[in-house]
Amino acid sequence: xxxxxxxxxxxxxxxxxxxxxxxxxxxxxxxxxxxxxxxxxxxxxxxxxxxxxxxxxxxxxxxxxxxxxxxxxxxxxxxxxxxxxxxxxxxxxxxxxxxxxxxxxxxxxxxxxxxxxxxxxxxxxxxxxxxxxxxxxxxxxxxxxxxxxxxxxxxxxxxxxxxxxxxxxxxxxxxxxxxxxxxxxxxxxxxxxxxxx
Amino acid sequence: xxxxxxxxxxxxxxxxxxxxxxxxxxxxxxxxxxxxxxxxxxxxxxxxxxxxxxxxxxxxxxxxxxxxxxxxxxxxxxxxxxxxxxxxxxxxxxxxxxxxxxxxxxxxxxxxxxxxxxxxxxxxxxxxxxxxxxxxxxxxxxxxxxxxxxxxxxxxxxxxxxxxxxxxxxxxxxxxxxxxxxxxxxxxxxxxxxxxxxxxxxxxxxxxxxxxxxxxxxxxxxxxxxxxxxxxxxxxxxxxxxxxxxxxxxxxxxxxxxxxxxxxxxxxxxxxxxxxxxxxxxxxxxxxxxxxxxxxxxxxxxxxxxxxxxxxxxxxxxxxxxxxxxxxxxxxxxxxxxxxxxxxxxxxxxxxxxxxxxxxxxxxxxxxxxxxxxxxxxxxxxxxxxxxxxxxxxxxxxxxxxxxxxxxxxxxxxxxxxxxxxxxxxxxxxxxxxxxxxxxxxxxxxxxxxxxxxxxxxxxxxxxxxxxxxxxxxxxxxxxxxxxxxxxxxxxxxxxxxxxxxxxxxxxxxxxxxxxxxxxxxxxxxxxxxxxxxxxxxxxxxxxxxxxxxxxx
Numbered sequence: 001x002x003x004x005x006x007x008x009x010x011x012x013x014x015x016x017x018x019x020x021x022x023x024x025x026x027x028x029x030x031x032x033x034x035x036x037x038x039x040x041x042x043x044x045x046x047x048x049x050x051x052x053x054x055x056x057x058x059x060x061x062x063x064x065x066x067x068x069x070x071x072x073x074x075x076x077x078x079x080x081x082x083x084x085x086x087x088x089x090x091x092x093x094x095x096x097x098x099x100x101x102x103x104x105x106x107x108x109x110x111x112x113x114x115x116x117x118x119x120x121x122x123x124x125x126x127x128x129x130x131x132x133x134x135x136x137x138x139x140x141x142x143x144x145x146x147x148x149x150x151x152x153x154x155x156x157x158x159x160x161x162x163x164x165x166x167x168x169x170x171x172x173x174x175x176x177x178x179x180x181x182x183x184x185x186x187x188x189x190x191x192x193x194x195x196x197x
Numbered sequence: 198x199x200x201x202x203x204x205x206x207x208x209x210x211x212x213x214x215x216x217x218x219x220x221x222x223x224x225x226x227x228x229x230x231x232x233x234x235x236x237x238x239x240x241x242x243x244x245x246x247x248x249x250x251x252x253x254x255x256x257x258x259x260x261x262x263x264x265x266x267x268x269x270x271x272x273x274x275x276x277x278x279x280x281x282x283x284x285x286x287x288x289x290x291x292x293x294x295x296x297x298x299x300x301x302x303x304x305x306x307x308x309x310x311x312x313x314x315x316x317x318x319x320x321x322x323x324x325x326x327x328x329x330x331x332x333x334x335x336x337x338x339x340x341x342x343x344x345x346x347x348x349x350x351x352x353x354x355x356x357x358x359x360x361x362x363x364x365x366x367x368x369x370x371x372x373x374x375x376x377x378x379x380x381x382x383x384x385x386x387x388x389x390x391x392x393x394x395x396x397x398x399x400x401x402x403x404x405x406x407x408x409x410x411x412x413x414x415x416x417x418x419x420x421x422x423x424x425x426x427x428x429x430x431x432x433x434x435x436x437x438x439x440x441x442x443x444x445x446x447x448x449x450x451x452x453x454x455x456x457x458x459x460x461x462x463x464x465x466x467x468x469x470x471x472x473x474x475x476x477x478x479x480x481x482x483x484x485x486x487x488x489x490x491x492x493x494x495x496x497x498x499x500x501x502x503x504x505x506x507x508x509x510x511x512x513x514x515x516x517x518x519x520x521x522x523x524x525x526x527x528x529x530x531x532x533x534x535x536x537x538x539x540x541x542x543x544x545x546x547x548x549x550x551x552x553x554x555x556x557x558x559x560x561x562x563x564x565x566x567x568x569x570x571x572x573x574x575x576x577x578x579x580x581x582x583x584x585x586x587x588x589x590x591x592x593x594x595x596x597x598x599x600x601x602x603x604x605x606x607x608x609x610x611x612x613x614x615x616x617x618x619x620x621x622x623x624x625x626x627x628x629x630x631x632x633x634x635x636x637x638x639x640x641x642x643x644x645x646x647x648x649x650x651x652x653x654x655x656x657x658x659x660x661x662x663x664x665x666x667x668x669x670x671x672x673x674x675x676x677x678x679x680x681x682x683x684x685x686x687x688x689x690x691x692x693x694x695x696x697x698x699x700x701x702x703x704x705x706x707x708x709x710x711x712x713x714x715x716x717x718x719x720x721x722x723x724x725x726x727x728x729x730x731x732x733x734x735x736x737x738x739x740x741x742x743x744x745x746x747x748x749x750x
Contacts, residue, residue, distance in 0.1 A: 050633075052636040063637065064640075130640050133639075
């Protein structure tokens with residue numbers, strides 16, 4: 001008797017639990033389908049951290065391809081325009097070790113400038129520019145739109161008459177940055193007293 | 198008298214106003230040469246519209262505004278333009294001060310559009326310090342309903358008495374200017390917030406309040422405490438309304454104006470005089486004749502201080518603005534701008550250099566004086582550690598940079614400097630991020646265009662091949678790669694969806710903020726369209742080749 005009762009009890013318990021499992025599973029599935037968030041695949045997140053100069057110094061044709069390569073395990077340290085800050089951000093995102101930069105970080109933000117008198121209008125630089133920042137036509141003078149130029153210097157090599165220079169970017173006054181304050185950690189008494197003797 | 202609502206924090210620094218407010222308002226001499234910067238206001242710099250050698254009268258427009266948040270600049274003396282650079286225009290005066298005035302208008306009889314146009318062409322900007330273009334501020338009514346106009350006459354910073362003095366001299370005109378601006382923005386009441394340390398100005402205002410029409414004017418005398426004049430705090434004190442974080446007073450139906458701005462606006466309308474001069478306080482122990490002066494914009498600070506008897510031997514530093522929020526000038530070879538409300542020529546004892554900073558002892562003094570209830574100490578740590586997300590979490594951008602925390606800090610830490618630098622750094626990062634995003638979109642557009650061109654080329658080649666085939670009869674079909682029709686169809690549907698999404702986003706943004714440019718979104722839409730075209734072409738081509746191979750079989 002007691003055996004039969006316990007058998008029925010076990011069977012009903014298993015039945016109820018299975019039912020609950022299936023029910024909640026279906027509910028979760030439906031909810032996750034219904035309230036699906038905006039997908040942020042890892043490649044997009046990596047791409048967002050890259051400086052988007054599209055310079056190709058990493059060996060890939062643009063920032064997005066490099067982001068895809070990083071996702072597949074390529075090294076983090078191939079982006080000179082991004083510098084150490086980008087490497088650190090990528091390392092934080094991917095939980096990998098930050099490595100020293102492979103190559104030299106540019107000291108200054110630069111922009112391409114075409115010496116217009118020497119330009120022969122070959123359109124080679126226009127074809128090389130990854131962000132369409134050079135305007136001109138065949139046998140017409142070309143010029144760089146400074147605001148659109150990312151300073152990638154991909155236009156410099158193709159130029160047959162070497163009339164493209166990389167010049168420091170002229171920053172508007174509104175983007176002026178104050179000179180960095182004295183590094184924290186200097187002991188107060190070590191500083192030269194202001195206005196002192 | 199209206200009830201006042203308590204706000205927290207604040208400090209009581211020595212006022213030192215008596216040196217400059219005992220003397221009546223005077224006229225500074227006409228400068229022989231002026232240098233007028235193209236950016237004397239918030240927003241974008243003006244664009245010069247004169248050339249060297251041109252003769253200009255006082256009040257001739259020399260730079261036009263560029264964009265919505267920008268302002269015109271006018272010649273402040275008559276003479277010849279000698280130099281136009283990217284940042285400033287220099288005029289050599291003829292000493293005659295020949296005036297160019299616009300037709301005087303009666304604001305009660307004139308429609309709002311004409312008045313706005315007049316404020317625009319007179320280059321009136323907020324003279325209290327931020328320099329927000331007055332015509333743009335008046336047009337806030339297009340987006341917000343305004344019920345109250347506040348005249349911010351608190352002038353809570355030590356030393357400065359320019360507003361105090363003009364309120365004593367021109368109370369009627371300032372109220373009339375306020376009535377004009379109130380009618381422009383549809384405010385039904387005007388409130389004057391003034392600190393109780395200006396009894397003469399309060400008396401002068403009381404005499405004219407009763408006759409002021411049509412909006413009702415109330416005078417609220419508030420206790421003297423720095424920084425009671427901060428816009429958001431004043432609104433809280435007078436109306437008990439809280440301006441949201443990163444919001445504007447217009448969000449709670451209020452506009453604040455400085456008395457000087459109202460006077461300039463009235464002069465621009467009533468007498469047709471563009472903004473070419475302003476009242477400024479010249480004070481400090483190193484000056485022998487301190488006081489308030491009408492000064493032409495563009496006057497050299499060096500010449501101005503020499504005129505009021507600067508004792509160079511005693512001078513330790515010149516501060517532009519108040520001692521709390523102002524900047525120490527590195528050079529006196531600079532012009533007066535629309536925003537220069539005060540110059541303090543201080544000697545060593547008056548504004549001694551700050552002692553070297555010691556480490557923070559976590560006393561919490563800064564926290565109790567912060568008028569906007571931030572945690573200055575936490576911000577200090579995070580600013581030094583460059584923890585940018587924490588800084589934003591602790592509302593760094595709500596800091597009004599009043600300097601109360603630095604003033605009370607027993608370790609003499611220049612806290613506000615840290616915050617300013619951190620804010621600058623964060624703004625710079627935002628600009629860089631926006632630029633990177635823009636470059637990315639341009640790159641994507643280029644990729645899409647190249648893909649579309651490639652697809653078109655393929656389609657043309659295909660068409661040519663097909664034509665050649667039909668004309669030459671039934672030569673064997675070239676083994677066209679059987680493209681996967683299904684995946685191409687999916688790609689085309691996705692491209693269509695992307696175009697629709699981009700269109701929707703652009704339409705929504707264009708509706709929400711019609712004044713701004715949406716170049717970036719338009720480019721994203723163009724990219725999606727290029728992608729769609731390429732997908733269409735590829736699909737059509739694949740279908741054709743599929744058909745052709747079926748026919749041949």
